[in-house]
Amino acid sequence: MGREMRGRRMKDYRFQVNLGGMIEILSDHLYSSPDVYIRELLQNGVDAITGRMIREKEEKEAGRQASEIAGRIVLEIEEGRQLIFSDNGQGLTEEEIHQFLAIIGESSKRNPADGRIRTDYIGRFGIGLLSCFMVSDHIRMLTRSAGKEAPVLEWQGRPDGTYTIRRMEQEQVGKGDMAFGTQVILSAKPGREDYFTEKVIRRLLTYYGMLLPFPILVRVHGKEEQINPIYLPWDGRETNKQELMLFGQMMFEEQFMDCVPLRSESGNVSGVAYIIKYPVLPSAKGSHRIYLKNMLLTEKGDNLIPDWAVFTKCIINATDLRPTASREGFYVDEVLESARDAIEDALIDYIAGIAEDEREVFDHFFHIHKLTLMSLALAAPKLFGILVDYCEFETTRGLQTGYDLRTCAEPLVYAPTEAKYKQLSQLFFAQDKMLINVSYVHSLELLMRLGQLYGLEVHPVDDWSVEDLMEDLTPDDQDDSFAFQKAANRILKAYDCRAELKYFSPYNQPTFYLMDEKILLKRQIEASRSQADSMFFQMLDAFTAEIPGDTAAVLYFNYNNPLVKKLTEREAEADLKILVEILYVQALQIGGFTLHNNELGMLNRNILTLMERGLSDE
Amino acid sequence: MNEKYTADGYFPEEIKRAFEALEHGNAKIAAIRSAIEAADASDDTPFRIYFRLELCRESCFYGDCMDMMVIFPQVLAIADRYPDTPATCYEPGYLDAMDHVLWVYKWILEECCNFYQVPMADCLKFFEDFRRRSLAYGYNLRPYYYYLYLFYEKIDPVKSREAFHMFEQIPRDDNCDCRACERNTIIDFYLQQGQMERAKELSAEIENFDLTCGHDKKEAWLRLKRHYMQHYLGRREFEEAETYCHILERQRMKDTEFQRWDDFLYCYAYLNMGKALRIYKAHWKEWLEERHPSTIFSVNRNITCFFKKLQQERKQATIKLSLDPAFPLYEESGQYSIASLYRFYYKRAREVAERFDERNGSHYYCNQLTEVLS
Numbered sequence: 001m002g003r004e005m006r007g008r009r010m011k012d013y014r015f016q017v018n019l020g021g022m023i024e025i026l027s028d029h030l031y032s033s034p035d036v037y038i039r040e041l042l043q044n045g046v047d048a049i050t051g052r053m054i055r056e057k058e059e060k061e062a063g064r065q066a067s068e069i070a071g072r073i074v075l076e077i078e079e080g081r082q083l084i085f086s087d088n089g090q091g092l093t094e095e096e097i098h099q100f101l102a103i104i105g106e107s108s109k110r111n112p113a114d115g116r117i118r119t120d121y122i123g124r125f126g127i128g129l130l131s132c133f134m135v136s137d138h139i140r141m142l143t144r145s146a147g148k149e150a151p152v153l154e155w156q157g158r159p160d161g162t163y164t165i166r167r168m169e170q171e172q173v174g175k176g177d178m179a180f181g182t183q184v185i186l187s188a189k190p191g192r193e194d195y196f197t198e199k200v201i202r203r204l205l206t207y208y209g210m211l212l213p214f215p216i217l218v219r220v221h222g223k224e225e226q227i228n229p230i231y232l233p234w235d236g237r238e239t240n241k242q243e244l245m246l247f248g249q250m251m252f253e254e255q256f257m258d259c260v261p262l263r264s265e266s267g268n269v270s271g272v273a274y275i276i277k278y279p280v281l282p283s284a285k286g287s288h289r290i291y292l293k294n295m296l297l298t299e300k301g302d303n304l305i306p307d308w309a310v311f312t313k314c315i316i317n318a319t320d321l322r323p324t325a326s327r328e329g330f331y332v333d334e335v336l337e338s339a340r341d342a343i344e345d346a347l348i349d350y351i352a353g354i355a356e357d358e359r360e361v362f363d364h365f366f367h368i369h370k371l372t373l374m375s376l377a378l379a380a381p382k383l384f385g386i387l388v389d390y391c392e393f394e395t396t397r398g399l400q401t402g403y404d405l406r407t408c409a410e411p412l413v414y415a416p417t418e419a420k421y422k423q424l425s426q427l428f429f430a431q432d433k434m435l436i437n438v439s440y441v442h443s444l445e446l447l448m449r450l451g452q453l454y455g456l457e458v459h460p461v462d463d464w465s466v467e468d469l470m471e472d473l474t475p476d477d478q479d480d481s482f483a484f485q486k487a488a489n490r491i492l493k494a495y496d497c498r499a500e501l502k503y504f505s506p507y508n509q510p511t512f513y514l515m516d517e518k519i520l521l522k523r524q525i526e527a528s529r530s531q532a533d534s535m536f537f538q539m540l541d542a543f544t545a546e547i548p549g550d551t552a553a554v555l556y557f558n559y560n561n562p563l564v565k566k567l568t569e570r571e572a573e574a575d576l577k578i579l580v581e582i583l584y585v586q587a588l589q590i591g592g593f594t595l596h597n598n599e600l601g602m603l604n605r606n607i608l609t610l611m612e613r614g615l616s617d618e
Numbered sequence: 619m620n621e622k623y624t625a626d627g628y629f630p631e632e633i634k635r636a637f638e639a640l641e642h643g644n645a646k647i648a649a650i651r652s653a654i655e656a657a658d659a660s661d662d663t664p665f666r667i668y669f670r671l672e673l674c675r676e677s678c679f680y681g682d683c684m685d686m687m688v689i690f691p692q693v694l695a696i697a698d699r700y701p702d703t704p705a706t707c708y709e710p711g712y713l714d715a716m717d718h719v720l721w722v723y724k725w726i727l728e729e730c731c732n733f734y735q736v737p738m739a740d741c742l743k744f745f746e747d748f749r750r751r752s753l754a755y756g757y758n759l760r761p762y763y764y765y766l767y768l769f770y771e772k773i774d775p776v777k778s779r780e781a782f783h784m785f786e787q788i789p790r791d792d793n794c795d796c797r798a799c800e801r802n803t804i805i806d807f808y809l810q811q812g813q814m815e816r817a818k819e820l821s822a823e824i825e826n827f828d829l830t831c832g833h834d835k836k837e838a839w840l841r842l843k844r845h846y847m848q849h850y851l852g853r854r855e856f857e858e859a860e861t862y863c864h865i866l867e868r869q870r871m872k873d874t875e876f877q878r879w880d881d882f883l884y885c886y887a888y889l890n891m892g893k894a895l896r897i898y899k900a901h902w903k904e905w906l907e908e909r910h911p912s913t914i915f916s917v918n919r920n921i922t923c924f925f926k927k928l929q930q931e932r933k934q935a936t937i938k939l940s941l942d943p944a945f946p947l948y949e950e951s952g953q954y955s956i957a958s959l960y961r962f963y964y965k966r967a968r969e970v971a972e973r974f975d976e977r978n979g980s981h982y983y984c985n986q987l988t989e990v991l992s
Contacts, residue, residue: 332835417648439645459942524688532691533698535743542735543688594655 038204040128048089071214088181091145136186146180264342271316411457430505470502484568507560513587515553642680682910727765732912760788798831798838884920918967925960
């Protein structure tokens with residue numbers, strides 16, 4: 001605080017607000033798209049009708065006369081130019097116009113007794129009408145308060161924050177049961193004419209208002225049509241599956257495999273989950289219809305529908321969950337979490353139920369959604385035992401299910417990576433031993449849990465398991481090949497590799513290269529060192545120093561292979577060097593290992609040398 | 619499923635999608651390595667850098683950091699050779715590739731203290747290099763001091779506190795860790811200083827989920843729980859620690875920082891030996907194969923404590939365990955001398971402690987080992 005300010009009396013100031021700017025922010029930045037203007041109009045209309053009905057009910061309870069006119073909403077469209085949105089709700093008095101339409105944030109839905117927003121209403125924040133400025137430069141509203149001999153008032157608001165009110169002696173808001181209530185008249189602003197076409201308005205009405213409890217009528221050239229059924233197909237009536245399926249088909253414009261009614265007391269949530277007929281990726285974003293008090297709130301089920309339920313499209317109506325300010329989602333609180341748990345339980349019970357009682361349905365369901373269900377098996381312990389039997393694993397004996405694996409007598413040996421599986425599968429296959437590829441998503445975790453559940457032996461393939469697939473040479477063959485092995489070891493030492501001779505299948509495979517994790521790390525460190533700044537050399541060398549000195553990869557020569565047999569008979573080490581190096585690099589390539597520059601160079605050189613010799617021999 | 623990139627062309631987007639679908643662990647690391655090879659073969663510099671940084675991320679958060687320590691020098695070399703490399707479309711929020719590299723550099727600084735293999739002189743060189751690059755790039759030194767504080771935590775308490783106070787004074791910028799992560803570190807600082815009230819005051823926002831980290835709302839909250847758990851374990855207040863163990867145990871987070879099974883082992887060794895034994899049986903093999911030096915120390919220290927307690931509580935001198943031949947003291951009979959197991963793990967812990975202390979020029983690790991066993 002500056003010296004001149006110290007000790008002076010403090011004065012109150014008010015924040016200054018640029019109303020036009022605020023309207024722009026609220027209407028252009030709070031809402032995700034101009035589409036929502038229809039939603040906001042519907043919301044205000046429904047709330048106005050609800051307000052009138054509450055008032056009438058209070059009048060009746062107080063013994064006074066009250067009308068029982070059914071609520072209605074009518075949209076009269078002048079194609080591409082104008083929309084007149086009418087409701088026969090409670091309307092507004094002049095005082096209410098000043099209070100609720102002129103003060104942003106002042107909601108007409110507050111209970112006068114305590115200032116709290118009543119839960120009967122959809123809207124809460126008093127900013128909905130502003131969304132109309134996204135499609136129109138001018139909002140004209142005619143309103144007549146219901147239940148009294150109230151005048152028709154006209155309110156006209158502009159985006160610069162100015163408005164006018166006047167009494168309209170000659171105007172009406174409507175006839176008959178639309179003689180009171182509110183009419184909002186919007187004219188298309190340039191560039192927004194599309195939002196005033198019958199096609200777009202119908203689409204938006206269907207999208208947002210399908211579950212609203214009051215008839216919504218579209219009037220074009222004098223012809224009127226109701227677009228909504230005014231009841232929830234699953235609520236308060238005997239659930240008819242066929243009717244639910246048809247409803248889902250109408251809402252999502254696709255056919256489904258099955259449907260699951262959902263209900264949660266918490267949040268007063270009810271609805272249906274439709275099972276999709278085609279495979280969906282686990283990472284797919286769900287497309288649902290989540291309603292709040294019968295008005296569409298969002299298509300995203302993020303907080304309400306379990307993440308793993310990507311095989312569903314849900315229609316859900318909630319009455320007691322709290323929407324966010326933009327009304328495009330829910331606040332995450334205990335009530336919402338409880339509702340989500342109830343939905344999750346319903347879906348899990350459905351899956352468990354069809355697995356037990358409707359096998360054909362379950363088989364079909366699993367076949368389509370297996371990837372997602374593998375993820376679900378891990379997420380829902382209750383379902384693991386059921387689902388894992390159906391999960392498929394790639395093995396050297398073809399695709400095996402969890403059931404096949406848990407009923408086979410041998411230990412379950414797996415290759416942790418695709419590369420390792422590729423490297424070893426030939427050996428295992430030739431020996432009729434099973435190796436499981438767990439590099440696929442969820443496979444490893446499923447296999448481990450399967451092992452735990454059924455007490456099975458599950459372990460990764462180790463060097464000693466690989467050596468089990470090979471046979472030691474007979475003493476005579478050992479003698480015959482001794483010199484070759486010594487020479488091969490000398491040649492391969494430069495590559496941190498040693499030579500071994502074994503018998504193994506398939507016979508047409510001359511070599512097999514086995515590299516363990518330590519050698520792999522060593523190669524990676526060497527690759528880094530060749531590129532890194534010298535600042536890192538000591539660190540990289542220290543990592544290398546930790547790797548035991550006798551660590552070496554192994555190049556197994558197959559003594560069953562005719563080429564290898566001939567090789568062992570060669571004496572000239574210069575010739576042997578070329579051939580052994582070629583076989584070494586070939587083994588690396590077959591095993592899917594990255595070649596270092598010197599290895600590729602070596603291969604090229606040796607092939608050229610052989611070619612030259614071949615050509616000069618001619 | 620495990621999609622492969624087409625041999626006919628190079629599609630980094632498909633490659634990325636394929637490895638992202640994999641579980642965290644060796645399979646994913648192998649797939650990312652394949653992605654690196656593909657980018658190298660196509661000379662696609664932005665993706666050569668990006669895929670390497672993805673390997674760093676996978677190694678750091680879901681692995682043992684060794685792959686990150688090995689590959690980071692390559693990333694820095696490539697980024698230095700091509701300083702104008704733009705960030706890929708998968709790196710929103712980074713100005714260019716070097717910006718992302720600077721972000722990951724912080725993880726290297728954090729891990730320097732956890733790898734005794736990195737000579738002290740080199741650790742200081744990395745810090746100085748990061749400092750120089752930060753300033754050259756237009757960033758301030760808040761992260762530099764933040765990680766310097768963490769680096770000296772187990773080496774030099776005086777320097778550690780000085781670095782912490784420097785960090786606090788510098789305002790945040792875009793290269794700082796998120797507010798939630800910084801807050802957790804600050805809370806941990808006050809816990810270590812014994813200022814419980816201050817720590818609790820600072821914890822409120824994370825407890826209420828008003829301060830969160832990344833996509834998962836629970837991450838910062840779990841990290842907070844981990845700090846409190848380790849604080850109480852350090853003070854041997856096991857009943858208090860158990861509350862936090864219980865919370866962390868039930869989480870299904872794959873991040874290695876929340877897989878604190880050795881801490882749970884240590885806690886339950888004093889509260890519920892049966893449970894501790896189950897934990898040992900479930901995790902002995904992964905602990906044997908651990909490559910992260912700091913974790914090797916803490917794991918072996920905790921297992922040593924476990925066997926010491928087991929020795930005290932059990933009447934018999936042996937215990938039946940289903941270990942396999944990979945275990946250095948493997949017994950076909952399955953009967954193991956508790957004393958032998960204790961000595962085995964103590965020796966492992968001691969060896970690593972001595973290496974750390976030798977590198978650091980202090981006695982922190984050996985003293986800690988002696989203290990927990992006293």
